[in-house]
Amino acid sequence: MNFASDNASGVHPAVMAAMAAADDGYVLGYGNDALTQAAQERVREALEAPEAAVFFVTTGTAANAIGLGAAVQPWQRIFCHEDAHIETSECAAPELFTAGAKLTLMPGEGGLIDADALDHAAEFWAGEGLGGGKPGAVSITNSTEWGRVWMPETLGEIAAVARQHGLVFHMDGARFANAVAGSSQAPADITHRAGVDLLSFGGTKNGAMGAEAIVAFDPAIAERMAYMRKRGGHLWSKHRYLAAQFYALLEGDLWLQLAGHANAMATRLSAGLAQVDGARLLQPVESNQVFVTLPGDADDRARAAGANYYKWTSLGEASADEVTLRFVCSWNTREAEIEALIAALQG
């Protein structure tokens, strides 16, 4: 029973098969191959963005850092949620690739940046002198670090602020597939049609081995990105194996099936938690992550039953005899695992 992370799951068989199939004879390296071009094309089609520039890398941190590095200047501010992965979990990779741009932290329920707060902050820093560091970009995460999903309406509020203040609008989509599945929206409608300029389109948490696409809807930024990827050490020589992963995930709607399954498992889990005495969901369950506060003995029973998951420390805390937990479902979570977990929690 694994609910620790969606990256604790392995590689989907179709992805592994595509990687093995890519292994056919000599192919020029560094992305100058037909499979890479085909995979890039599938990304463009999935996003209905025929002009987009697409770069593959192997980690979400690389995707975010390279994208932001190409988009902002060192003296600019990147506005993001105070719980954003780029702030809490990337060891200052954005600072490395931007040569020292600041992340300015925004509040907001469930990892969703409050648009008014963003407007206020962008207004404030635009009005300060040279020393303040000028507004440069806003980065949101979709689905968020708290499992919430951005909808066209809320995205539109952020986009309006971004437009108003000339901010590049970046979306960290490490769990983009879960967001698409959770929102029942077209990928285009929650990205470029909603004003997003730059997308980290995650594959790794959704059945790939290590594959993320950096998508620039405005291809003018592509040249900077190419250099950024190279000097970050992120341009694969045997690039076809990286491309193969996206090629397989985007075959038909496999990527959305996998994410839809993960989301459905999380919904199933949240329904079960309603039956557990003392359980309180911290957030509505909109994708594949469930955050819940529970009595400590429920936690003990689930651990004893062999379940893996993380206690969710944060700057705030539950009461003394309670614990806050995160359960993450993935493309290969089985319904039986959900049932076993709920049973253990119920005692």
Added chain:
Amino acid sequence: MNFASDNASGVHPAVMAAMAAADDGYVLGYGNDALTQAAQERVREALEAPEAAVFFVTTGTAANAIGLGAAVQPWQRIFCHEDAHIETSECAAPELFTAGAKLTLMPGEGGLIDADALDHAAEFWAGEGLGGGKPGAVSITNSTEWGRVWMPETLGEIAAVARQHGLVFHMDGARFANAVAGSSQAPADITHRAGVDLLSFGGTKNGAMGAEAIVAFDPAIAERMAYMRKRGGHLWSKHRYLAAQFYALLEGDLWLQLAGHANAMATRLSAGLAQVDGARLLQPVESNQVFVTLPGDADDRARAAGANYYKWTSLGEASADEVTLRFVCSWNTREAEIEALIAALQG
């Protein structure tokens, strides 16, 4: 009537005289001269820190950035107040010199970091994995951006947290002289004896032309600092003229007389404000800065009378017909200016 900033005042005559006197024949450059050594010695004496390493630079931003750059690693976090100069006014210079370390913002009344919040944050980030970025340093400003002064007791609380979590304890003393004068403490008692490791000892706002001393109480860091200063372009060739400024300020207790005067003028001003209808001090006046909310027409009258000062925009705001203003007094503020300002405000 200037209350815009203490750096709008000129150079004290004794400082200018010392610079002119330094102009005597050939002297080896880059700090290899007798006057530099004498000035460094005076800094050590003023701080009762015979082992300290002392480096002169010409701006406060350089002093902070070089000091912090020598003290922390790029994957560490520097905890500072959310209104700290290093966050709001240095255009990401600390990020440049640390190669991308993060500033993590702390709350606290009047620019004084809340020690419990610091403890909580350091504890949290120490417990996170590689991605979180490890606690590296705490930087406080003394006197603060809101004119408040740290006392040995509150300093001791920060020092205890710093010790507990292995943080380098940095003090931005752009207005250190005002803090010493305002606290009536020995310089040593509010720095190394209180646990401070690293001090930006400001001269520019206190009558120098452009002179700040970076003081490392633990000289082990000195070698890193020497390289940092050089590659930042901050090692003066005609170094004697930089040293001369500190040499003159630390002659007798000139630096404390000047700061004491500035503080006294601010106290005088705050007393006068008590007579202005609708005036509310935002902070106790402990050094040379006065923050006050006033009716808009008082502001209009003072401007009409020729007073210079800044409206103090911040993320929070006063009501519609009020304004928040900052008045800064300096070494050459005259009592007549204070009286004229108060008279204008009173109407």
Added chain:
Amino acid sequence: MNFASDNASGVHPAVMAAMAAADDGYVLGYGNDALTQAAQERVREALEAPEAAVFFVTTGTAANAIGLGAAVQPWQRIFCHEDAHIETSECAAPELFTAGAKLTLMPGEGGLIDADALDHAAEFWAGEGLGGGKPGAVSITNSTEWGRVWMPETLGEIAAVARQHGLVFHMDGARFANAVAGSSQAPADITHRAGVDLLSFGGTKNGAMGAEAIVAFDPAIAERMAYMRKRGGHLWSKHRYLAAQFYALLEGDLWLQLAGHANAMATRLSAGLAQVDGARLLQPVESNQVFVTLPGDADDRARAAGANYYKWTSLGEASADEVTLRFVCSWNTREAEIEALIAALQG
């Protein structure tokens, strides 16, 4: 007929099989898994270095840049050959990860740094002031960019200079397996026993998909390296698939068999080139790369026959009707390809 690069070859079946086999159930991410530990242990055994710290990444550029980034300060110089990959082909990645350290270029036949020139340069820069940038590391490539192999004796000369001047001794082993096979030396004898501190141990060009091990023989540097890898975006979440590649290559002596085959093919090719009119080898063939100057029509015939390889532009040039070519053999170069290439060149 591919002789363009050893990274144009695919993944060895045993490596692919190990990756597929790793795909078994839930495994904690970021290297906290048994397969990663087993693969690290195999690296240590292959190098007879039980205390070494081992970090896996997916590109050679990342391996070099992270290793050097952990080893030197921004104000230090890294001495390397003027044709070193870190200078010519990594888009300033070492400068990114070292925060701006300089590469200082050394001459030497066939990519082998001249030890006297190194000694002279290290002596010179050690004697300069702060502004010069202090000697920090020497980086050699083994096998070199010109296919030459370092032997214990020549390594010892570099090591002596490194020791004398306190330089970290780094080896870019993107083709380390070819060097081991070509030198008929134990891996330990051409690394730590010869004074090497830090090794980029390449897998990608030798049958892996994208796998390089950064090996620090002195584990004191390991903590810096862990942070460097993370903030570079190079820590894989599904780390077992990266580890599996080294695990498979180091099963028995597969890695040396593969490299030995590539080297033997290059030797076979060089023998054939002796039969081509006007062909002149630029370098002795000691590993899997062959550099040759040929009449232009031989080049035309080989291209017409379908051979892939690069014209080797460099700062020097051949005469007008000649071309300089590089042929690279790999683990899956077939003898029939060699024969077909030679036949085409002979015309």
Added chain:
Amino acid sequence: MNFASDNASGVHPAVMAAMAAADDGYVLGYGNDALTQAAQERVREALEAPEAAVFFVTTGTAANAIGLGAAVQPWQRIFCHEDAHIETSECAAPELFTAGAKLTLMPGEGGLIDADALDHAAEFWAGEGLGGGKPGAVSITNSTEWGRVWMPETLGEIAAVARQHGLVFHMDGARFANAVAGSSQAPADITHRAGVDLLSFGGTKNGAMGAEAIVAFDPAIAERMAYMRKRGGHLWSKHRYLAAQFYALLEGDLWLQLAGHANAMATRLSAGLAQVDGARLLQPVESNQVFVTLPGDADDRARAAGANYYKWTSLGEASADEVTLRFVCSWNTREAEIEALIAALQG
């Protein structure tokens, strides 16, 4: 007798007087003052460049690093002479401010870059892939580190290569005044009219205290430069004192008188050296620096007589009983010093 460096001389009385005169009442900081604007205007007039953007800083290293940092991308190469100050004496400041751009070293007699070598190198790196790092700028020093002066014709050759390859053309003019005086050319004719885009216009070595102007002939780069200066900690608050120095130097033709004197003293010295047995000039004397190889006993005699100067270590060397020396003349070198030095050397 000082011939160690022109920065061992003090501040010219007119400069000191202007600084003292600037000390008049309250003035807004950070360059928002009338004296700064007047000094900027004088720089534009001296250069006949009415549109140029002018930024003052206090060190030559800052001027070069900020200028280059605003002009190039981290993945570009800056071509410079192998003896260029930016390579040998600035502790990797250009790498800090460019976020890691490479300096690529060019040969050339007397510090004058060979235009053919530059063309060849730019052509080569333009033709390499992403990994090579693209040609970005060429930086020359005028007068050079060997005291040579660029003339319109040789400048034109560099400019032609720069134009051909899209390079920003930067001139390190730490001794620009000496170059103007030595070339008998109009300042405009050896800068923007000769194709120079960016100039570090030095004041410090020519009688200022610490004042250099960064001049961008194309003002499009000005915004980047303003941020670069700020985040480097190089924006002075009491900016009028920095501006005053240039204001004084450019009053009439004081700056050219001072440099002309220094040059004349060097010419006088070189004439005297012709009378010293065994003396060989290493370079024609075209500005204020004299490089000479002499018998060791002449050196001993001059030291004994109290002369200060540097032995000039370099990668090449004189014979065992000879020494290579550098003598630098400055605005306040007296003819009697020259005579005393020559007398001592003659013995």
